[in-house]
Amino acid sequence: MTKAHALVVDDEPDILDLIRITLARMGIQAQTAANLKEAKQLLTTQPFDLCLTDMQLPDGNGIELVAHISEAYPDLPAAMITAHGNMESAVAAMKAGAFDFVSKPVDLQMLRRLVESALRLRDAGPTDEADSQISGQLLGNSRPMREIRRMIGKIARNQAPVFITGESGTGKEVAARLIHAEGPRRDGPFVPVNCGAIPQELVESELFGHKKGSFTGAVGDKQGLFQAAEVGTLFLDEVADLPLQAQVKLLRAIQEKSVRPVGAQQELPVDVRIISASHRDLNAEVDHGSFRQDLFYRINVIELRMPALRERPEDIPLLATRILTRIAKQTGRDDLKLSDGALRKLAGHRFPGNVRELENILERGAALCDGNLIGADEIYLPQNPAPTPTATSPAQTDLPLEDYLGEIEKKAILQALEETRWNRTAAAKKLGMTLRSLRYRLNKLGLD
Numbered sequence: 191m192t193k194a195h196a197l198v199v200d201d202e203p204d205i206l207d208l209i210r211i212t213l214a215r216m217g218i219q220a221q222t223a224a225n226l227k228e229a230k231q232l233l234t235t236q237p238f239d240l241c242l243t244d245m246q247l248p249d250g251n252g253i254e255l256v257a258h259i260s261e262a263y264p265d266l267p268a269a270m271i272t273a274h275g276n277m278e279s280a281v282a283a284m285k286a287g288a289f290d291f292v293s294k295p296v297d298l299q300m301l302r303r304l305v306e307s308a309l310r311l312r313d314a315g316p317t318d319e320a321d322s323q324i325s326g327q328l329l330g331n332s333r334p335m336r337e338i339r340r341m342i343g344k345i346a347r348n349q350a351p352v353f354i355t356g357e358s359g360t361g362k363e364v365a366a367r368l369i370h371a372e373g374p375r376r377d378g379p380f381v382p383v384n385c386g387a388i389p390q391e392l393v394e395s396e397l398f399g400h401k402k403g404s405f406t407g408a409v410g411d412k413q414g415l416f417q418a419a420e421v422g423t424l425f426l427d428e429v430a431d432l433p434l435q436a437q438v439k440l441l442r443a444i445q446e447k448s449v450r451p452v453g454a455q456q457e458l459p460v461d462v463r464i465i466s467a468s469h470r471d472l473n474a475e476v477d478h479g480s481f482r483q484d485l486f487y488r489i490n491v492i493e494l495r496m497p498a499l500r501e502r503p504e505d506i507p508l509l510a511t512r513i514l515t516r517i518a519k520q521t522g523r524d525d526l527k528l529s530d531g532a533l534r535k536l537a538g539h540r541f542p543g544n545v546r547e548l549e550n551i552l553e554r555g556a557a558l559c560d561g562n563l564i565g566a567d568e569i570y571l572p573q574n575p576a577p578t579p580t581a582t583s584p585a586q587t588d589l590p591l592e593d594y595l596g597e598i599e600k601k602a603i604l605q606a607l608e609e610t611r612w613n614r615t616a617a618a619k620k621l622g623m624t625l626r627s628l629r630y631r632l633n634k635l636g637l638d
Protein backbone atom coordinates (compact mmCIF):
# COMPACT_ATOMS: atom_id res chain seq x y z
CA MET A 191 0.00 0.00 0.00
CA THR A 192 1.34 3.48 -0.84
CA LYS A 193 2.24 5.79 2.00
CA ALA A 194 -0.70 7.96 3.03
CA HIS A 195 -0.52 11.75 2.79
CA ALA A 196 -2.35 14.11 5.09
CA LEU A 197 -2.95 17.83 4.91
CA VAL A 198 -2.97 19.48 8.34
CA VAL A 199 -4.19 23.06 8.59
CA ASP A 200 -3.66 25.08 11.78
CA ASP A 201 -2.03 28.36 12.66
CA GLU A 202 -0.63 27.09 15.99
CA PRO A 203 2.86 25.62 15.39
CA ASP A 204 2.68 23.46 18.56
CA ILE A 205 -0.47 21.71 17.38
CA LEU A 206 0.91 21.26 13.90
CA ASP A 207 4.02 19.60 15.36
CA LEU A 208 2.03 17.35 17.68
CA ILE A 209 -0.20 16.14 14.86
CA ARG A 210 2.68 15.75 12.42
CA ILE A 211 4.63 13.58 14.88
CA THR A 212 1.58 11.47 15.70
CA LEU A 213 0.86 10.91 12.02
CA ALA A 214 4.51 10.13 11.27
CA ARG A 215 4.40 7.36 13.93
CA MET A 216 1.45 5.93 12.01
CA GLY A 217 3.47 6.00 8.80
CA ILE A 218 1.61 8.99 7.40
CA GLN A 219 3.38 11.88 5.80
CA ALA A 220 1.89 15.26 6.68
CA GLN A 221 2.03 18.53 4.79
CA THR A 222 1.08 21.54 6.82
CA ALA A 223 -0.61 24.83 6.04
CA ALA A 224 -1.12 27.77 8.39
CA ASN A 225 -4.14 29.30 6.68
CA LEU A 226 -6.95 28.73 4.21
CA LYS A 227 -5.12 30.15 1.23
CA GLU A 228 -2.09 27.90 1.71
CA ALA A 229 -4.32 24.89 2.26
CA LYS A 230 -6.29 25.47 -0.95
CA GLN A 231 -3.04 25.95 -2.83
CA LEU A 232 -1.53 22.69 -1.47
CA LEU A 233 -4.67 20.79 -2.44
CA THR A 234 -4.03 21.63 -6.08
CA THR A 235 -0.45 20.34 -6.02
CA GLN A 236 -0.92 16.70 -4.97
CA PRO A 237 -3.60 14.20 -3.97
CA PHE A 238 -4.21 13.76 -0.21
CA ASP A 239 -5.79 10.90 1.70
CA LEU A 240 -6.95 12.93 4.65
CA CYS A 241 -7.29 16.56 5.76
CA LEU A 242 -7.37 17.81 9.34
CA THR A 243 -8.23 21.45 9.78
CA ASP A 244 -8.59 23.81 12.68
CA MET A 245 -11.80 25.81 12.99
CA GLN A 246 -10.35 29.28 13.38
CA LEU A 247 -7.82 30.22 10.74
CA PRO A 248 -6.24 33.66 10.25
CA ASP A 249 -7.94 34.22 6.89
CA GLY A 250 -11.26 32.45 7.44
CA ASN A 251 -13.12 29.53 8.91
CA GLY A 252 -12.22 25.83 8.70
CA ILE A 253 -15.82 25.11 7.72
CA GLU A 254 -15.17 27.00 4.51
CA LEU A 255 -12.29 24.66 3.77
CA VAL A 256 -14.42 21.60 4.57
CA ALA A 257 -17.14 22.86 2.21
CA HIS A 258 -14.53 23.51 -0.49
CA ILE A 259 -13.11 19.99 -0.11
CA SER A 260 -16.50 18.35 -0.12
CA GLU A 261 -17.32 20.19 -3.35
CA ALA A 262 -14.00 19.95 -5.20
CA TYR A 263 -12.52 16.73 -3.74
CA PRO A 264 -15.55 14.67 -2.62
CA ASP A 265 -13.46 11.54 -1.98
CA LEU A 266 -11.08 13.29 0.42
CA PRO A 267 -12.16 12.85 4.06
CA ALA A 268 -11.81 16.13 5.98
CA ALA A 269 -12.01 16.31 9.77
CA MET A 270 -12.39 19.40 11.95
CA ILE A 271 -10.38 20.26 15.06
CA THR A 272 -12.81 22.12 17.32
CA ALA A 273 -12.50 23.95 20.62
CA HIS A 274 -13.40 21.70 23.54
CA GLY A 275 -17.15 21.55 24.17
CA ASN A 276 -18.01 23.56 21.08
CA MET A 277 -20.46 21.10 19.62
CA GLU A 278 -22.12 23.77 17.51
CA SER A 279 -18.98 24.02 15.37
CA ALA A 280 -18.60 20.26 15.24
CA VAL A 281 -22.18 19.87 14.04
CA ALA A 282 -21.81 22.75 11.56
CA ALA A 283 -18.62 21.17 10.20
CA MET A 284 -20.28 17.80 9.73
CA LYS A 285 -23.27 19.40 8.04
CA ALA A 286 -20.79 21.07 5.67
CA GLY A 287 -19.41 17.62 4.81
CA ALA A 288 -16.72 16.97 7.45
CA PHE A 289 -16.09 13.29 7.95
CA ASP A 290 -15.59 13.65 11.71
CA PHE A 291 -14.25 16.01 14.36
CA VAL A 292 -11.72 15.92 17.19
CA SER A 293 -11.78 18.43 20.01
CA LYS A 294 -8.91 20.38 21.59
CA PRO A 295 -6.82 19.59 23.54
CA VAL A 296 -6.30 16.83 21.01
CA ASP A 297 -6.57 13.38 22.60
CA LEU A 298 -3.98 11.39 20.67
CA GLN A 299 -5.82 8.10 21.01
CA MET A 300 -8.92 9.67 19.49
CA LEU A 301 -6.87 11.31 16.78
CA ARG A 302 -5.34 7.96 15.84
CA ARG A 303 -8.75 6.34 15.66
CA LEU A 304 -10.11 9.11 13.48
CA VAL A 305 -7.16 8.82 11.12
CA GLU A 306 -7.52 5.03 10.92
CA SER A 307 -11.20 5.43 10.00
CA ALA A 308 -10.33 7.95 7.31
CA LEU A 309 -7.74 5.62 5.81
CA ARG A 310 -10.15 2.71 5.83
CA LEU A 311 -12.34 4.92 3.64
CA ARG A 312 -9.47 5.42 1.22
CA ASP A 313 -8.78 1.70 1.09
CA ALA A 314 -12.44 0.90 0.56
CA GLY A 315 -12.54 3.26 -2.42
CA PRO A 316 -15.57 5.16 -3.59
CA THR A 317 -18.88 3.32 -3.32
CA ASP A 318 -20.48 2.70 -6.66
CA GLU A 319 -24.17 2.14 -6.21
CA ALA A 320 -24.41 -0.16 -9.19
CA ASP A 321 -21.57 -2.34 -7.86
CA SER A 322 -22.82 -2.48 -4.36
CA GLN A 323 -24.39 -5.84 -3.59
CA ILE A 324 -25.84 -4.73 -0.33
CA SER A 325 -27.69 -1.74 -1.71
CA GLY A 326 -29.83 -4.40 -3.39
CA GLN A 327 -31.40 -4.98 0.00
CA LEU A 328 -33.24 -1.70 -0.24
CA LEU A 329 -35.39 -2.48 -3.22
CA GLY A 330 -37.16 -0.12 -5.55
CA ASN A 331 -36.52 1.60 -8.85
CA SER A 332 -38.72 4.59 -8.12
CA ARG A 333 -37.07 7.99 -8.01
CA PRO A 334 -37.35 8.36 -4.22
CA MET A 335 -35.68 4.97 -3.66
CA ARG A 336 -32.88 5.68 -6.11
CA GLU A 337 -32.29 8.97 -4.34
CA ILE A 338 -32.24 7.20 -0.95
CA ARG A 339 -29.62 4.73 -2.17
CA ARG A 340 -27.52 7.56 -3.58
CA MET A 341 -27.70 9.43 -0.28
CA ILE A 342 -26.82 6.30 1.69
CA GLY A 343 -23.69 5.86 -0.42
CA LYS A 344 -22.70 9.40 0.47
CA ILE A 345 -23.68 9.29 4.14
CA ALA A 346 -21.79 6.01 4.59
CA ARG A 347 -18.55 7.80 3.91
CA ASN A 348 -18.60 10.08 6.93
CA GLN A 349 -19.01 9.67 10.64
CA ALA A 350 -21.68 12.24 11.41
CA PRO A 351 -24.72 11.12 13.40
CA VAL A 352 -27.66 10.23 11.16
CA PHE A 353 -31.33 10.47 12.05
CA ILE A 354 -33.66 8.34 9.94
CA THR A 355 -37.31 9.33 9.87
CA GLY A 356 -40.22 7.61 8.22
CA GLU A 357 -43.32 5.66 9.03
CA SER A 358 -43.10 2.19 10.50
CA GLY A 359 -42.06 -0.48 8.04
CA THR A 360 -40.46 1.90 5.52
CA GLY A 361 -37.04 0.28 5.90
CA LYS A 362 -35.35 2.54 8.48
CA GLU A 363 -33.40 -0.34 9.96
CA VAL A 364 -32.46 -1.69 6.52
CA ALA A 365 -31.16 1.80 5.64
CA ALA A 366 -29.13 1.98 8.88
CA ARG A 367 -27.56 -1.41 8.13
CA LEU A 368 -26.64 -0.23 4.65
CA ILE A 369 -25.01 2.95 5.94
CA HIS A 370 -22.91 0.76 8.20
CA ALA A 371 -22.16 -1.88 5.58
CA GLU A 372 -21.10 0.60 2.91
CA GLY A 373 -18.84 2.66 5.15
CA PRO A 374 -15.39 2.32 6.74
CA ARG A 375 -16.89 0.70 9.84
CA ARG A 376 -18.21 -2.28 7.92
CA ASP A 377 -15.78 -4.68 9.62
CA GLY A 378 -16.93 -3.49 13.04
CA PRO A 379 -20.20 -4.53 14.70
CA PHE A 380 -23.64 -3.14 13.86
CA VAL A 381 -25.55 -3.07 17.14
CA PRO A 382 -29.30 -2.40 16.85
CA VAL A 383 -31.23 -1.45 19.96
CA ASN A 384 -34.93 -0.82 20.28
CA CYS A 385 -35.00 1.96 22.86
CA GLY A 386 -38.72 1.42 23.51
CA ALA A 387 -38.26 -2.23 24.38
CA ILE A 388 -35.81 -1.72 27.29
CA PRO A 389 -37.47 -1.28 30.69
CA GLN A 390 -36.97 2.36 31.76
CA GLU A 391 -34.94 1.53 34.84
CA LEU A 392 -32.46 -0.53 32.82
CA VAL A 393 -31.87 1.85 29.91
CA GLU A 394 -28.68 3.42 31.27
CA SER A 395 -27.14 0.14 32.28
CA GLU A 396 -28.00 -1.40 28.89
CA LEU A 397 -26.52 1.51 26.94
CA PHE A 398 -23.50 2.36 29.04
CA GLY A 399 -22.89 -0.80 31.11
CA HIS A 400 -22.62 -1.08 34.89
CA LYS A 401 -20.22 -2.01 37.65
CA LYS A 402 -20.83 -4.94 39.93
CA GLY A 403 -22.98 -3.96 42.91
CA SER A 404 -24.05 -0.58 41.44
CA PHE A 405 -27.70 -1.55 41.94
CA THR A 406 -29.66 -4.56 43.16
CA GLY A 407 -29.24 -7.26 40.60
CA ALA A 408 -25.90 -6.00 39.26
CA VAL A 409 -24.09 -9.21 40.15
CA GLY A 410 -21.11 -8.59 37.92
CA ASP A 411 -19.60 -5.91 35.69
CA LYS A 412 -21.59 -5.57 32.50
CA GLN A 413 -20.52 -4.10 29.20
CA GLY A 414 -22.97 -1.64 27.65
CA LEU A 415 -24.18 -1.51 24.06
CA PHE A 416 -21.91 1.45 23.36
CA GLN A 417 -18.87 -0.68 24.14
CA ALA A 418 -20.35 -3.58 22.21
CA ALA A 419 -20.53 -1.30 19.16
CA GLU A 420 -16.87 -0.21 19.46
CA VAL A 421 -15.41 0.69 16.03
CA GLY A 422 -18.83 -0.02 14.59
CA THR A 423 -22.30 1.50 14.56
CA LEU A 424 -24.93 1.78 17.26
CA PHE A 425 -28.46 1.94 15.85
CA LEU A 426 -30.85 3.56 18.31
CA ASP A 427 -34.26 2.61 16.98
CA GLU A 428 -37.29 4.43 18.41
CA VAL A 429 -34.93 6.92 20.04
CA ALA A 430 -37.93 9.06 21.06
CA ASP A 431 -38.73 6.40 23.67
CA LEU A 432 -35.55 7.10 25.67
CA PRO A 433 -36.30 8.44 29.13
CA LEU A 434 -35.09 12.03 29.73
CA GLN A 435 -32.37 10.98 32.16
CA ALA A 436 -30.85 8.59 29.62
CA GLN A 437 -31.09 11.36 27.01
CA VAL A 438 -28.76 13.51 29.14
CA LYS A 439 -26.21 10.69 29.28
CA LEU A 440 -26.52 9.99 25.58
CA LEU A 441 -25.89 13.64 24.81
CA ARG A 442 -22.74 13.49 26.90
CA ALA A 443 -21.58 10.29 25.26
CA ILE A 444 -21.93 11.84 21.79
CA GLN A 445 -20.27 15.06 22.85
CA GLU A 446 -17.35 13.58 24.75
CA LYS A 447 -17.04 10.36 22.72
CA SER A 448 -16.87 8.53 26.03
CA VAL A 449 -19.29 6.79 28.40
CA ARG A 450 -19.43 6.22 32.14
CA PRO A 451 -20.92 2.85 33.16
CA VAL A 452 -23.46 3.03 35.99
CA GLY A 453 -21.52 3.00 39.29
CA ALA A 454 -18.14 3.63 37.62
CA GLN A 455 -15.83 6.49 38.53
CA GLN A 456 -14.13 6.79 35.19
CA GLU A 457 -15.25 7.53 31.68
CA LEU A 458 -14.30 5.10 28.95
CA PRO A 459 -13.54 6.41 25.46
CA VAL A 460 -15.78 4.95 22.75
CA ASP A 461 -15.48 5.05 19.00
CA VAL A 462 -19.01 4.51 17.78
CA ARG A 463 -21.09 5.99 14.99
CA ILE A 464 -24.63 6.78 16.09
CA ILE A 465 -27.57 6.24 13.77
CA SER A 466 -30.96 6.84 15.32
CA ALA A 467 -34.48 6.48 14.02
CA SER A 468 -38.03 7.20 14.98
CA HIS A 469 -41.40 6.99 13.30
CA ARG A 470 -42.51 9.84 15.57
CA ASP A 471 -42.15 13.53 14.78
CA LEU A 472 -39.21 14.47 17.01
CA ASN A 473 -39.81 18.19 16.49
CA ALA A 474 -43.20 17.72 18.12
CA GLU A 475 -41.63 15.65 20.92
CA VAL A 476 -39.18 18.50 21.51
CA ASP A 477 -42.11 20.97 21.64
CA HIS A 478 -43.88 18.75 24.20
CA GLY A 479 -40.74 18.63 26.31
CA SER A 480 -40.41 14.84 26.07
CA PHE A 481 -37.27 14.99 23.95
CA ARG A 482 -34.27 17.20 24.64
CA GLN A 483 -33.71 19.84 21.98
CA ASP A 484 -29.92 19.77 22.38
CA LEU A 485 -29.85 16.00 21.89
CA PHE A 486 -32.11 16.22 18.84
CA TYR A 487 -29.77 18.80 17.35
CA ARG A 488 -26.81 16.47 17.82
CA ILE A 489 -28.30 13.21 16.59
CA ASN A 490 -29.89 14.95 13.62
CA VAL A 491 -26.74 16.18 11.87
CA ILE A 492 -27.80 14.33 8.73
CA GLU A 493 -31.46 13.50 8.22
CA LEU A 494 -32.64 10.71 5.97
CA ARG A 495 -36.36 10.45 5.31
CA MET A 496 -37.61 7.08 4.16
CA PRO A 497 -40.58 7.46 1.79
CA ALA A 498 -43.85 5.69 2.55
CA LEU A 499 -44.76 2.86 0.18
CA ARG A 500 -47.81 4.80 -1.03
CA GLU A 501 -45.45 7.55 -2.26
CA ARG A 502 -43.78 5.03 -4.55
CA PRO A 503 -46.50 2.57 -5.63
CA GLU A 504 -44.51 1.71 -8.77
CA ASP A 505 -42.18 -0.30 -6.50
CA ILE A 506 -44.96 -2.64 -5.32
CA PRO A 507 -44.63 -5.26 -8.12
CA LEU A 508 -40.86 -5.57 -7.69
CA LEU A 509 -41.10 -5.75 -3.90
CA ALA A 510 -43.92 -8.30 -4.11
CA THR A 511 -41.94 -10.51 -6.51
CA ARG A 512 -38.85 -10.47 -4.29
CA ILE A 513 -40.83 -11.08 -1.12
CA LEU A 514 -42.70 -14.00 -2.75
CA THR A 515 -39.41 -15.52 -3.92
CA ARG A 516 -38.21 -15.42 -0.32
CA ILE A 517 -41.44 -16.91 1.04
CA ALA A 518 -41.37 -19.66 -1.61
CA LYS A 519 -37.82 -20.54 -0.60
CA GLN A 520 -38.69 -20.56 3.10
CA THR A 521 -41.75 -22.74 2.58
CA GLY A 522 -40.09 -25.13 0.14
CA ARG A 523 -42.21 -24.17 -2.88
CA ASP A 524 -40.92 -23.82 -6.43
CA ASP A 525 -42.45 -20.50 -7.16
CA LEU A 526 -45.15 -18.10 -5.95
CA LYS A 527 -46.88 -15.56 -8.14
CA LEU A 528 -49.63 -12.97 -7.90
CA SER A 529 -52.62 -12.98 -10.22
CA ASP A 530 -53.34 -9.74 -12.08
CA GLY A 531 -56.36 -9.20 -9.84
CA ALA A 532 -54.22 -9.65 -6.71
CA LEU A 533 -51.67 -7.15 -7.99
CA ARG A 534 -54.42 -4.64 -8.84
CA LYS A 535 -55.81 -5.01 -5.34
CA LEU A 536 -52.39 -4.33 -3.82
CA ALA A 537 -51.80 -1.36 -6.12
CA GLY A 538 -54.94 0.33 -4.78
CA HIS A 539 -54.04 -0.10 -1.12
CA ARG A 540 -52.54 2.69 0.99
CA PHE A 541 -50.22 0.50 3.10
CA PRO A 542 -50.15 2.34 6.42
CA GLY A 543 -47.69 -0.35 7.60
CA ASN A 544 -45.56 0.04 4.44
CA VAL A 545 -43.22 -2.75 3.27
CA ARG A 546 -43.69 -4.71 6.49
CA GLU A 547 -47.44 -4.71 5.88
CA LEU A 548 -46.89 -5.86 2.30
CA GLU A 549 -44.76 -8.72 3.65
CA ASN A 550 -47.49 -9.70 6.11
CA ILE A 551 -50.21 -9.59 3.45
CA LEU A 552 -48.16 -11.75 1.10
CA GLU A 553 -47.26 -14.25 3.79
CA ARG A 554 -50.91 -14.64 4.61
CA GLY A 555 -51.83 -14.90 0.92
CA ALA A 556 -49.14 -17.53 0.41
CA ALA A 557 -50.48 -19.52 3.35
CA LEU A 558 -54.04 -19.39 2.00
CA CYS A 559 -53.43 -20.20 -1.65
CA ASP A 560 -53.46 -23.84 -2.80
CA GLY A 561 -51.18 -23.78 -5.82
CA ASN A 562 -48.53 -21.28 -6.80
CA LEU A 563 -50.82 -18.45 -7.83
CA ILE A 564 -52.15 -16.05 -5.19
CA GLY A 565 -55.53 -14.72 -6.28
CA ALA A 566 -57.29 -11.49 -5.33
CA ASP A 567 -59.44 -13.37 -2.78
CA GLU A 568 -56.33 -14.47 -0.94
CA ILE A 569 -55.13 -10.90 -0.54
CA TYR A 570 -56.53 -9.73 2.74
CA LEU A 571 -56.38 -5.96 3.11
CA PRO A 572 -57.17 -4.56 6.53
CA GLN A 573 -59.89 -1.92 6.43
CA ASN A 574 -58.62 1.59 6.98
CA PRO A 575 -59.65 2.75 9.51
CA ALA A 576 -60.65 -0.51 11.13
CA PRO A 577 -64.23 -0.46 12.36
CA THR A 578 -64.50 0.12 16.07
CA PRO A 579 -65.95 -2.85 17.95
CA THR A 580 -69.59 -2.15 18.70
CA ALA A 581 -71.50 -2.98 21.81
CA THR A 582 -73.75 -5.44 19.95
CA SER A 583 -74.43 -8.30 22.29
CA PRO A 584 -73.52 -11.79 21.13
CA ALA A 585 -77.22 -12.64 21.27
CA GLN A 586 -77.73 -10.22 18.37
CA THR A 587 -75.18 -12.01 16.21
CA ASP A 588 -75.10 -15.54 14.91
CA LEU A 589 -71.63 -16.18 16.30
CA PRO A 590 -70.83 -18.38 19.28
CA LEU A 591 -69.53 -16.31 22.22
CA GLU A 592 -65.91 -17.37 21.78
CA ASP A 593 -65.84 -16.41 18.08
CA TYR A 594 -67.64 -13.17 18.84
CA LEU A 595 -65.00 -12.25 21.45
CA GLY A 596 -62.28 -13.27 19.02
CA GLU A 597 -63.76 -10.90 16.42
CA ILE A 598 -63.77 -8.01 18.89
CA GLU A 599 -60.22 -8.77 19.93
CA LYS A 600 -59.14 -8.94 16.30
CA LYS A 601 -60.76 -5.61 15.48
CA ALA A 602 -59.20 -3.89 18.50
CA ILE A 603 -55.76 -5.27 17.64
CA LEU A 604 -56.05 -4.32 13.96
CA GLN A 605 -57.19 -0.86 14.91
CA ALA A 606 -54.24 -0.38 17.30
CA LEU A 607 -51.87 -1.65 14.61
CA GLU A 608 -53.34 0.72 12.03
CA GLU A 609 -53.12 3.65 14.43
CA THR A 610 -49.49 2.91 15.21
CA ARG A 611 -48.68 2.20 11.57
CA TRP A 612 -48.00 -1.45 12.33
CA ASN A 613 -45.45 -0.75 15.02
CA ARG A 614 -46.05 -3.70 17.31
CA THR A 615 -44.30 -2.23 20.32
CA ALA A 616 -46.43 0.91 20.14
CA ALA A 617 -49.60 -1.09 19.44
CA ALA A 618 -48.97 -3.31 22.47
CA LYS A 619 -48.53 -0.20 24.62
CA LYS A 620 -51.78 1.23 23.28
CA LEU A 621 -53.61 -1.98 24.05
CA GLY A 622 -52.08 -2.13 27.54
CA MET A 623 -50.40 -5.49 26.93
CA THR A 624 -46.83 -6.68 26.63
CA LEU A 625 -45.23 -7.15 23.23
CA ARG A 626 -44.98 -10.86 23.95
CA SER A 627 -48.68 -11.07 24.68
CA LEU A 628 -49.55 -9.14 21.50
CA ARG A 629 -47.39 -11.54 19.48
CA TYR A 630 -49.19 -14.50 21.06
CA ARG A 631 -52.60 -13.05 20.19
CA LEU A 632 -51.59 -12.16 16.63
CA ASN A 633 -50.45 -15.70 16.21
CA LYS A 634 -53.63 -17.13 17.74
CA LEU A 635 -55.86 -14.97 15.56
CA GLY A 636 -53.88 -15.84 12.43
CA LEU A 637 -52.74 -12.23 11.95
CA ASP A 638 -49.04 -12.84 12.38
Ligand SMILES: Nc1ncnc2c1ncn2[C@@H]1O[C@H](COP(=O)(O)OP(=O)(O)OP(=O)(O)O)[C@@H](O)[C@H]1O
Pocket residue numbers: 327328329330356357358359360361362363364365427468469509545546549612613614
Ligand atom coordinates in the same frame (compact mmCIF):
# COMPACT_ATOMS: atom_id res chain seq x y z
N1 LIG B 1 -37.02 -0.95 0.18
C1 LIG B 1 -37.13 -2.16 0.75
N2 LIG B 1 -36.73 -3.25 0.06
C2 LIG B 1 -36.83 -4.47 0.58
N3 LIG B 1 -37.32 -4.73 1.81
C3 LIG B 1 -37.70 -3.69 2.55
C4 LIG B 1 -37.61 -2.35 2.07
N4 LIG B 1 -38.07 -1.53 3.02
C5 LIG B 1 -38.42 -2.30 4.05
N5 LIG B 1 -38.21 -3.62 3.78
C6 LIG B 1 -38.53 -4.77 4.64
O1 LIG B 1 -39.64 -4.36 5.44
C7 LIG B 1 -39.49 -4.80 6.79
C8 LIG B 1 -39.48 -3.61 7.70
O2 LIG B 1 -38.28 -2.87 7.51
P1 LIG B 1 -37.56 -2.13 8.72
O3 LIG B 1 -37.60 -2.96 9.97
O4 LIG B 1 -36.22 -1.67 8.24
O5 LIG B 1 -38.56 -0.90 8.87
P2 LIG B 1 -38.55 0.24 9.99
O6 LIG B 1 -38.87 1.50 9.26
O7 LIG B 1 -37.28 0.18 10.76
O8 LIG B 1 -39.79 -0.17 10.89
P3 LIG B 1 -40.10 0.21 12.44
O9 LIG B 1 -40.24 1.71 12.50
O10 LIG B 1 -41.40 -0.47 12.70
O11 LIG B 1 -38.98 -0.33 13.25
C9 LIG B 1 -38.20 -5.61 6.83
O12 LIG B 1 -38.51 -6.98 6.69
C10 LIG B 1 -37.42 -5.11 5.63
O13 LIG B 1 -36.56 -6.09 5.12
